[in-house]
Amino acid sequence: MPDEIxxxxxxxxxxxxxxxxxxxxELFEDILPNEDNLDVDKAYVSEYxxxxxxxxxxxxxxxxxxxxxxERLTVMNKNMEKINDEIIGSSIENNVLQQKYDTLRVxxxxxxxxxxxxxxxEADKMNExxxxxxxxxxxxxx
Amino acid sequence: xxxxxxxxxxxxLNTQIEIDKSLVFMDDESKxxxxxxxxxxxxxxxxxxxxxxHKIKLKLRKDIDEVLPYIWFEQDGSNLPWNIPIGTLHDxxxxxxSELPIEAAASSxxxxxxxxxxxxxxxxxxxxxxxxxGLEQVQKYWMHQWKQACFVLxxxxxxxxxxxxxxxxxxxxxxxxRNVDIFSSMSDKIVPSIPRNIPVMVHRQNYMDFIxxxxxIPQKESWKTTTLQTVLDSSEYTTTEQNTLAVVxxxxxxxxxxxxxxxYRDFVSLDGFLHxxxxxx
Numbered sequence: 001m002p003d004e005i006x007x008x009x010x011x012x013x014x015x016x017x018x019x020x021x022x023x024x025x026e027l028f029e030d031i032l033p034n035e036d037n038l039d040v041d042k043a044y045v046s047e048y049x050x051x052x053x054x055x056x057x058x059x060x061x062x063x064x065x066x067x068x069x070x071e072r073l074t075v076m077n078k079n080m081e082k083i084n085d086e087i088i089g090s091s092i093e094n095n096v097l098q099q100k101y102d103t104l105r106v107x108x109x110x111x112x113x114x115x116x117x118x119x120x121x122e123a124d125k126m127n128e129x130x131x132x133x134x135x136x137x138x139x140x141x142x
Numbered sequence: 143x144x145x146x147x148x149x150x151x152x153x154x155l156n157t158q159i160e161i162d163k164s165l166v167f168m169d170d171e172s173k174x175x176x177x178x179x180x181x182x183x184x185x186x187x188x189x190x191x192x193x194x195x196h197k198i199k200l201k202l203r204k205d206i207d208e209v210l211p212y213i214w215f216e217q218d219g220s221n222l223p224w225n226i227p228i229g230t231l232h233d234x235x236x237x238x239x240s241e242l243p244i245e246a247a248a249s250s251x252x253x254x255x256x257x258x259x260x261x262x263x264x265x266x267x268x269x270x271x272x273x274x275x276g277l278e279q280v281q282k283y284w285m286h287q288w289k290q291a292c293f294v295l296x297x298x299x300x301x302x303x304x305x306x307x308x309x310x311x312x313x314x315x316x317x318x319x320r321n322v323d324i325f326s327s328m329s330d331k332i333v334p335s336i337p338r339n340i341p342v343m344v345h346r347q348n349y350m351d352f353i354x355x356x357x358x359i360p361q362k363e364s365w366k367t368t369t370l371q372t373v374l375d376s377s378e379y380t381t382t383e384q385n386t387l388a389v390v391x392x393x394x395x396x397x398x399x400x401x402x403x404x405x406y407r408d409f410v411s412l413d414g415f416l417h418x419x420x421x422x423x
Contacts, residue, residue, distance in 0.1 A: 006397060006399070006401075008144065009397070010146055010396065011145055013395070014393075014394055015149065016239070017393045018153060019152065020242075021239075021254055022154065023251075024156065025154065025255065027156070028157065028178045028180040028255075029178060029180065032193060032207075033318050034189065034277065034318070036195060042147050048200060056203070056204065058206070059167070068363070097394050
């Protein structure tokens with residue numbers, strides 16, 4: 001009877017499967033569908049249900065707060081980026097202005113030097129004229 | 143009911159379920175939360191979701207009813223659809239026992255643990271049927287599967303459609319309470335002594351989305367000569383690689399020379415279908 005042979009072979013295989021798959025099954029809790037832990041003390045349940053309800057609403061409000069803070073942080077970060085960009089722009093502008101200022105300063109110093117030289121020359125000339133005039137007056141009287 | 147069917151119905155799996163961190167109160171550095179349970183092969187994950195959440199209810203961030211529609215199970219990132227029996231999901235995603243090292247399989251100190259994750263998220267995976275109506279939806283889905291199976295077996299769904307309301311309820315309750323005697327007495331009313339066709343679902347190892355329902359008709363109008371091999375021969379997807387494939391059912395290799403009708407009667411799942419898994423040898 002080939003089918004009888006098959007059946008005993010399948011039976012053996014299934015028993016073998018169960019031996020292997022049930023090793024240490026005591027470490028794994030049996031579970032019922034739709035279990036609601038009815039055996040747990042009712043007072044314990046109501047007390048903890050209240051507590052859990054309270055904590056859950058607390059968590060919900062903290063989660064909402066977190067979301068708001070995250071949004072705020074994002075906006076702040078964007079502002080920071082904007083300010084950083086502005087700072088970079090301003091320092092570039094500052095550098096350019098500094099260069100311009102340095103060039104102008106050198107030019108200005110040169111002009112002042114030239115002007116001083118010119119004034120000095122004029123003063124020397126004037127002194128010369130005054131000295132000549134004095135000499136002429138003295139020689140007339142003398 | 144045969145000894146074999148008894149073993150099929152009572153098969154169980156040592157399962158370690160890692161809980162999604164977003165479900166419970168814990169910071170990023172906390173160790174993951176695990177639940178170790180023994181799940182029956184012949185049931186649906188979704189029937190245990192609520193019980194599993196009850197075990198960690200004091201640690202949950204939200205109410206059970208609030209999270210239940212957004213829960214699914216996965217292994218190595220692949221969704222384990224709730225509408226396929228647990229044992230079949232295990233056999234699709236894991237190597238068969240005969241493939242394990244002999245010393246590991248035979249040793250009484252070795253332990254087989256199925257490691258899966260319970261995931262929570264608003265965006266459900268693609269192959270997940272959204273649960274909008276809780277257990278009622280599961281019951282309707284399961285009944286629909288039986289209607290399909292009944293049609294394949296009898297050429298009509300009359301047997302299940304004309305079932306008394308009380309019988310119909312008892313049939314579903316036998317799945318919930320895992321009462322094999324009631325289940326068998328109800329399914330016997332649907333499965334005829336000489337079936338017209340056999341309802342079979344073929345899965346492929348590691349492919350959760352691959353499900354094929356080949357037409358299994360008796361060879362020369364007799365089930366006495368129609369073997370599993372005949373079914374595989376008539377399936378276009380196995381012809382090219384038949385020699386390299388092993389057929390797994392309920393966690394064990396089944397010989398291809400077995401009569402398909404007998405295989406069905408002994409190995410039928412809770413949804414009225416015979417779930418076969420093609421694995422590489």
